[in-house]
Amino acid sequence: MQHAVIRPGESALLPCLARRAEPVVIPLLALLAGFAAFSLFLVSQGKSPVQYFSLVWLGGFGSAFSWQNTLSRTAPLLFAALCVALPARLGLVVIGGEGAIVLGGVTAGALGAALIGSGPVIALPVMAAGAMLVGGLWIGLAGGLRHYRGVNETISSLLLAYIAIALMNHLVEGPLRDPTSLNKPSTAALPPDLRVGNIPGLDVHWGLAVGVTCCVLAWMLIDRTTWGFAARIAGGNVRAAQVQGLPVGRLILGFCVLAGGFAGLAGMFEVTAVLGSANGSLVAGYGYTGILIAFLARHNPLVIIPVAILLAGFQASSGLIQRRMDLPDATVLVLQGFVFLSILMSEALYGRLKPFVPEKWRA
Amino acid sequence: MTRSTPAFSRRSFLSATTALGAAAALGLPARAQSNMTVGFIYVGPRDDFGYNQAHAEGAAAVKAMAGVTVIEEENVAETIDVQKSMESMINLDGASLIFPTSFGYFNPHILELAPKYPDIRFQHAAGLWTDGMPSNVGSYFGYIGMGQYLNGIVAGHMSATKKIGFVAAKPIPQVLLNINSFLLGARAVDPSITCQVIFTGEWSLAVKEAEATNALVDAGCDVITCHVDGPKVVMETAARRGAFICGYHADQTALAPDRYLTGAEWNWAGVYTGMVQTVLDGGMIDNFVRGGLADGFIKMSPLGSAVSDAARAQFEAAKAEILAGGFAALKGPLNDNTGKPLLGAGEALVETDIALESMDYLVEGVIGSTA
Amino acid sequence: METDLGLWSILIAIVGGAIRVSTPFLFVSLGELLTERSGRINLGLEGTLVFGAMSGYGVAYLTGSAWAGVAAASVAGAMFGVVHGVICSIPRVNDIAIGIALMLFGMGLAFFFGKRFIQPVAPYLPSIPFGWWSDIPQIRAALDVNVLFLIGLGLALVISWMLRTTRVGLILRVVGDSTDAARAMGLRPVPIRIAATAAGGALAGIGGAYLSLYYPGSWTEGISSGQGLMAVALVIFARWNPVACIWAALLFGGAGALGPALQSVGITSGYYLFYAAPYVLTLGLLIATSSPTRAMSGAPGELSITK
Structure with a gap:
């Protein structure tokens, strides 16, 4: 990082603002470019981009109902994105968050079924802790294999996700199946007192509030603690970190376990707030959307919040668009593809756009 | 019960x-x-x-x-x-x-x-x-179990190996009822017939459905039906292996007209x-x-060209019996496939019986297990 | 008449299943291998594969020729490869992330344009009956081998020979092992990597066409069960050796046939766990053969996932 030489008496405000603006303006420009490319795609298909985006507005953000629709879909995405963003700070690409979500959900469902009658004050924390523990072990396993065995974490987490889903199906349709769950094999239905309800005044469950809190905590961990600082060094250069005596192994394990723990919480909220029991619907693809969100947010936990809301809004409006424009449900995937590509390509612009680089102002 | x-x-x-x-x-x-x-x-x-x-x-x-x-x-x-x-x-x-x-x-x-x-x-x-x-x-x-029963009657006539096959998604009551009905229909033709079932574990998983179909044909099944969301892959794979097929959910005649016998349709x-x-x-x-059939909730695909006259006759007779109402595919004495008695002599579960909707067993003659 | 073969039938089923199921794995892993030998990783082959399955099926249906479908799928796959290659040539762009983006994009486009091809029936690719010598129908069926499988085997041998002895192979290896060395030799790494990624994409597209045009031989949105994603694991597994890709693909295909085969002989409980066998096996072998201290043998030096 270079810093502009500031002469005495000259205001430092403008260069400072310019530098701060760069990571905000570039992604927004990239987002617009992605929308523009997608609009061209729609035009080529004989559909109106204006109608599309006005329906996104109507279905995702245009009314109290639409906002709550969007926010209800945001909670699992926040956790899933954290599961990618935290290891990414150490330079690890974990793409198997889906597995931790699914196993966290099954753990919460099984513990909840076992704790029926003990009341929410005991049961809910135990369910949350269990879900976090199992999710954390799952992603921690990928991190540990990476550090201690040299197994690539991208591949191992993907394989572990397939294994987790098979394990979940086996448990839910075998040993943990509630015989009264007839046509949708599930664990025992949670009683009303073990169901997490809505945030007062909203039709959005508490998972959103917890998810936002976790994003803030993760940001503080990364930006405000020595652990976070050490992780950033290790992420930049493992060898340098080891030379400086940083406990790289423990850092990797710690961050991966925490990341998996967050993903496990996503599963727990799916079970207690939405599904009411653990079943095959836990495999909803949140883990994969989380990868997208984390990369779009450049692994910054605070930025994850608005990005997750944006993507949730696209998904919330997807059904309306299917009904009103006769576009297939996959249209939202195409849009996400355009936006994702555009934002990733914009990485090349950092430090190159003159208005954001005070050093180049005088040239 | x-x-x-x-x-x-x-x-x-x-x-x-x-x-x-x-x-x-x-x-x-x-x-x-x-x-x-x-x-x-x-x-x-x-x-x-x-x-x-x-x-x-x-x-x-x-x-x-x-x-x-x-x-x-x-x-x-x-x-x-x-x-x-x-x-x-x-x-x-x-x-x-x-x-x-x-x-x-x-x-x-x-x-x-x-x-x-x-x-x-x-x-x-x-x-x-x-x-x-x-x-x-x-x-x-x-x-629709009645439709699978009628499928089974045609399958029972057309099977040379006396072994028929069922590709199933998950062992839930509706699927189990279809499997049992398919076999019992075939056993109404020949009590020595068995039905092999393979569960794919998912409602829609093309490669697994194709592998399951191949495994069934390899195991000697020569008439195949299924209960998955989209039967296209099972029907096409079985027909290519030379097996006869009985449809499910919708009419799949167009996929293999010369192998398609009939089908249970909504x-x-x-x-x-x-x-x-x-x-x-x-x-x-x-x-x-x-x-049911009489109320127009389900229907049967037109019988295929391969169906024999004997099969045709028994199919029409059974269909008339079902249309008359009060038909029972599950009649005692009947055991499940682990040997546990389900129905005593003279007992029966008619098509309207609500107990059928919580079925958790496979009847004897079905090769497979519910868990 | 079918013959009762008892437990032999499991072995025959696994062999047959390995041949039937492995072809897409073989093509997609050979494609990934070409890309990785040039020093890039393409995680987006899942999207390429699915788009190849759709476009191959669509073109085969519209033209009435399965081979035209295969050609279309390979062209479409090459285009995805070019997009990946070009974007990753921009400085500071993460190839893993671009791969994930293209996976999403490829699947999205395939599902978007594929709606009208779910219903029609396209012509199948031909197969060769290698089991003619046997009277046992199970063996005849198991040895009914698709032409693409044979092409895949040949391709693996050709790629192996190319990498070892030809000038093209040498260039690819140098570019993959060290950008600096390549530049010193007067090579331009960027276009070479783009070409390698395009070739990889074309192979993945063909793998997709096999799915929709031969086995299971139908276009549905659930046609792929992660064959494209697994390619990356299989290449590591095969240690970047094309011939080893054959064994990796066969092993993975055979393990996948285990679940249905066991059920068909009456081993019925815990089928979800049998279905997970390929993944457990791959993970186990990866763990067993990796080492924290030395780089993986055979790994291209410029590859981001092994650095």
Whole structure:
């Protein structure tokens, strides 16, 4: 990082603002470019981009109902994105968050079924802790294999996700199946007192509030603690970190376990707030959307919040668009593809756009 | 186990409709709607040659009705997705009657949403509505096991190896009933026939379905049917291996006309137009509706060219028996395939018996297990 | 008449299943291998594969020729490869992330344009009956081998020979092992990597066409069960050796056939766990053969996932 030489008496405000603006303006420009490319795609298909985006507005953000629709879909995405963003700070690409979500959900469902009658004050924390523990072990396993065995974490987490889903199906349709769950094999239905309800005044469950809190905590961990600082060094250069005596192994394990723990919480909220029991619907693809969100947010936990809301809004409006424009449900995937590509390509612009680089102002 | 006394008449739906006509004649208050929006939600693509296509064909019939607007959404997951899709149809498109058609939509999604929208009618396929559930929720289904029984009769005649095969998604009651019915139909022809079942574990997983079909043919099965969401892959793979096929959900004749024997199909067009008309006329649909071949809830594909005359004759005879009502595919003495007695001599479970909807066993002669 | 073969039938089923199921794995892993030998990783082959399955099926249906479908799928796949290659040539762009983006994009486009091809029936690719010598129908069926499988075997040998002895192979290896060394030799790494990624994409597209045009031989949105994603694991597994890709693909295909085969002889409980066998096996072998201290043998030096 270079810093502009500031002469005495000259205001430092403008260069400072310019530098701060760069990571905000570039992604927004990239987002617009992605929308523009997608609009061209729609035009080529004989559909109106204006109608599309006005329906996104109507279905995702245009009314109290639409906002709550969007926010209800945001909670699992926040956790899933954290599961990618935290290891990414150490330079690890974990793409198997889906597995931790699914196993966290099954753990919460099984513990909840076992704790029926003990009341929410005991049961809910135990369910949350269990879900976090199992999710954390799952992603921690990928991190540990990476550090201690040299197994690539991208591949191992993907394989572990397939294994987790098979394990979940086996448990839910075998040993943990509630015989009264007839046509949708599930664990025992949670009683009303073990169901997490809505945030007062909203039709959005508490998972959103917890998810936002976790994003803030993760940001503080990364930006405000020595652990976070050490992780950033290790992420930049493992060898340098080891030379400086940083406990790289423990850092990797710690961050991966925490990341998996967050993903496990996503599963727990799916079970207690939405599904009411653990079943095959836990495999909803949140883990994969989380990868997208984390990369779009450049692994910054605070930025994850608005990005997750944006993507949730696209998904919330997807059904309306299917009904009103006769576009297939996959249209939202195409849009996400355009936006994702555009934002990733914009990485090349950092430090190159003159208005954001005070050093180049005088040239 | 309750036997042979149906808790609900399978004609309850039709009788409800006529009762409403009577109510209207008596001048009881009935709110007639001049225009109505009806929503249909599918769990997969609506042209899958299977479960979703069968419902979409019903929706297409509703579309043709005057004064009705139909809105549809496909590939809606059994998660918060379906809750919000229903709410979006209600709040943004003004839907007043919704048909969410997948098993997993019922509990908790529909049951939890319904109290919030008491003026909206939720009609769910395959759910088991019981007293105490929201009154604006209805569940309907058809006795398609009877269709698989008729499949089994044709299969029993056409099988040279005396072994028939079933590709199944998951061991849930409706699937188990279909497997058992298929075998019992075949055993009505020849009691030595066995039926091998392979579970794929998923409702839609093309490669696994093809592998399961191959494994069945390798194991000697020469007539194959299935219960997965889209039977296209199973039908095509089995036909290519030279096996005969019996269809399910929708008519798959076009996929292999010379191997296709017959098929158990849903017949939602009449059911859906009837339900929508009831609401249009200001009436209420029963909360619990079931129907079979006689009620037009299910139908059989036309018999294929390969079907022998003997098979044809027994098929028509059994069909007539089923149409007459009170037919039982499961008759005692009958054991499950672990040897445990299910029914004693003289006992029977008729098609309308509600106990069939919580089936958790495979009858003797089925090779496979429920867990 | 079918013959009762008892437990032998499991072995025959696994062999047959390995041949039937492995072809897409073989093509997609050979494609990934070419890309990785040039120093890039393409995680987006899942999207390429699915788009190849759709476009192959669509073109085969519209033209009435399965081979035209295969050609279309390979062209479409090459285009995805070019997009990946070009975007990753922009400085500071993460190839893993671009791969994930293209996976999403490829699947999205395939599902978007594929709706009208779910119903029609396209012509199948031909197969060769290698089991003619046997009277046992199970063996005849198991040895009914698709032409693409044989092409895949040949391709693996050709790629192996190319990498070892030809000038093209040498260039690819140098570029993959060290950008600096390549530049010193007067090579331009960027166009070479783009070409390698395009070739990889074309192979993945063909793998997809096999799925939709031969086995299971149908276009549905659930046609792929992660064959494209697994390619990356299989290449590591095969230690970047094309011939080893054959064994990796066969092993993975055979393990996948285990679940249905066991059920068909009456081993019925815990089938979900049998279905997970390929993944457990791959993970186990990866763990067993990796080492934290030395770089993986055979790994191209410029590859981001092994650095």
